[in-house]
Amino acid sequence: MKLITLNIVNFRQFYGAHAIEFACDGSLNVTIIHGANAAGKTALLNIFRWCLYGKSILPSPDKIVSNRLIVESTISATLTVSAALAFEHEGDTYYLERSRKFRKFSELKVDPIGASELKLASTGADGQSKTIDNPQDKIRQILPEDIHPYFFFDGEDITSLADAEGKIKDGIRNLMSITVIERGVRHLEGCVARFRRECSEHTSEEAQGLDKRISELEDALQELDGTESNTQKQIGDIQKEKQLLSDQLKKLEPAKDFQFEREKLELRATALANDLAGIQNKLKQLIRSHGALPFLHSAVEEVRGIIEDKREKGNLPAGIKDNFVRDLLSRKLCICSRTLEDGPAREAVERFLCNGAVSAAVENTIQTLAGKLGGIDNDINDLFRGIEDLLSTRHGFEEEKQINNLRLSEIASELKGKDDVKEIAKIENRRSEIEREIQQATLKLGSIQANRVNKRDEITQLRRRLILLSDKAQKAEAAKKRFLYCEEAKNVFQAIYDILIEEARKSVAEKINGVLSRVTGNDFYVELTKEFQLRTLQRIGDFIGEIDKSTGQKQITSLAFIGALVDILREKNDRNHAGSFLRGGEYPIVMDSPFGSLDNIYGPRIARLAANVAPQVIVMVSGKQWLGGIADALYPNIGKQYVLVKNKPIPTTEDLIESKFVFGRTEIQAVKESDKYEFTTIIEVQHE
C-alpha cells in the first residue's frame, strides 16, 4: 500500500477543501507535515482511520463537521464532510472516498443523516477502471483494520506496545495471518461439538434396549416351542392311554355297550363343536360385512323425509309423466279433458304442462334413489333374519350338546358305579382323570399358542421400530466418524498454530534486535518471551541483566518492533507463494509526533531507521520535535513537506513566536490571526 493523495473537505478544523500529495518516489519516501499544537495533526491521523474504516478515536468521534461550516450554514441545511484517499496496492491504483451528510438543527449542532457512504474504484495497470462493490471488505483485504494501528499510530501511545504483551502477540498474530489458523482452531472446535452432539442424538439407548428385548422374546419363543411340543406329546400320550382304556372297556361285557354309545356320542360332540365353531364364524362374518347396516336406518328415513318434503313444496314435481303429457298434447287435449285449439292459448297450456312434467332423467334418478333406499331396508331385514337363523341353529346345537354331555356324564357315572366289576370302575376313574389331564394340557396348549402369537406380534413391532432406528444408527456412525476426523483436524490446526507462533516469536525477536542494534548500537537488546513479553536486556561486564526501560527506550523498542514487523511483511511479500500460510505486503508508516521522548542521539537514529525500513513514511511533527538531528536525519529522504496553518481570531504572542517554521530561506507562520473563525489550512512547502 503506497499512499498517493489525501483530499479533505470540511473535516474538523479543515474547513473547505484541502489536498496533500505524499512523497512516494524511491529514496524520497518521506512526507513531513508540520503543525503547531491543536493545528490538526492528530485530526489528520484520524482522517486516515475514518476514511479507511469509518471510525476515529478523537475525543468526540461524531463531531467531525467543521465548526466554521456549521456556523456559516443556515438551519436545516445539509452539510457534507468527506475524505478521499488515493493509493497504489499490488500494481492497481485505488480511489477511496468516504462522505457523510449532516443536517444543521441549531447554531452549533448537527445531526447525521444516515451512515457514511463509501466508494472505491480501482484502475489496473491496463488503464481499465472499475467500481468495487464491497469497498469495506476490499479495504480490509488491503489493510486489515486490526493491523492498521501498527502503521498509523500516535507517537505518544506507541510506548505502550513495548509494555503490553497482549498487544505484541496480537500484532504478530494479525500481521502474520496466524489469526486465520487460530480462527480455524476455534471453528473446528465448534464443528467437533456439533458432530459430537449429532452422534449422541442418533445413538439411542432405545435401539440397544430393543435389540435386547427382541433377543429375550426370541429366547422365550424357543422355550414356548419346546413347551408346546412337550405338551402336544403329553396330550398324544394321554390320548393313547385313553384309547387303550376305551378298548379295554369295549372288551368288558357290562361296559361294552356304554363304551360304544359313548364313542358315538363323543363323535357327535366333536361334530357339534365343529358345527358351533362354524356358526360362530358365520356370525362373525355376517356382522363384519353387514353389521353397519342397522346404523343406516335413521339416515334412510332422513333421505326419505327430504324427498317427501321437496315433493310437498313443489321442488320435486309430483310426478306427471312426461309421456302422458306428450300423449295429451298430441291429441290436442288439456289435462282437464277440454279440447285445445291451435293458437296462443294452446301454446300457453303446452308450456305450462311441459314445465310441470317431470323429465325422464329426474324421474329415473328419484326412482333409483327410492329403489336403493328400499334395498337398504331389505338388507337390514336380511341381516336380522340371517342373525336370527344362525342364533337359532346355534341354540339347537347347544341344546344337543348339552343333552350329549349329560348322557356322557350318565355313562361315566354308570361305569364308575359298576362295583361288581371293580376293573370297570377303576378303568373309568382313570379315564376321567385322563380327560381332565387332556383338558388341562389343551388349555395349556392354547395359552402357549396365544402367548406365542403375542410375542411374535411384539417382535414384529419391535423390528419395525428397529428398522427406523437403524437409519438413525447409520447417521450416528457417520457423525461419530466426522467428529473424530474433525477433532484430529483441529489438533493438526493447533499444532500448526503452535509452530507458526513460535516461528513468528523467534523471527520477530531477531528482527527487533537487528533494528535495535542499528539504532542503539549494542546498548541493549530484547528477548521476546514465550508469553510474548518484551524483556530489555543489557550486557554488564560478563553478565546479562534485565533493565527497566526509560520512556525513550520504550519508544525505541516499540518503533523497533514496528520496524521489525514492516521488515518481516516485506520479506513475506517478496517470497509470497500459493499455499503459504503467511501473507505479507508493503505498508506505509504514518506517525503522529513520534519523536517526543527521544533525545538527540536516539531521535535521529530512529528517524533514519523509519525512513529506511518502511517504503513510505509520513511524519507529523510540532516545531519542538523538528529540532536537532531529526530534521537532518530525515532530510535526504524528504519528498514533500506541508505546514498546517492554524487560523485563530486572537493568537497569543507565544503562538506567534513559537509557531514560526523556517525552511532554508522560507519562513512560514503556522498560527495566523483570522477574522472570527478558528480553522486550519494546509500549505505545501517547497523542499530545498
Place this chain on the structure above:
Amino acid sequence: MDYQGEIKEVLKNASEEARKIVNATIEIERSHRWQEDHKGLKTEIMNDISTQVMDIVK
C-alpha cells in the same frame, strides 16, 4: 528443520480425511479473513466447514 518442514511433518502424520478437512478449513477461513469476527460469521463459517466435513467423511 524449519517451520515449514515442521508443518509438512504434522500434515504428513495426519489421516487423509483430517488433511482434507484442514485444507478445506484454511480455504474457508481465508475467504472470510477480512470480515469482522462476530457471532453470525462464526455460524456461517462453521456451517461451511461442517458441509465440507460431511462431503469428505461420508
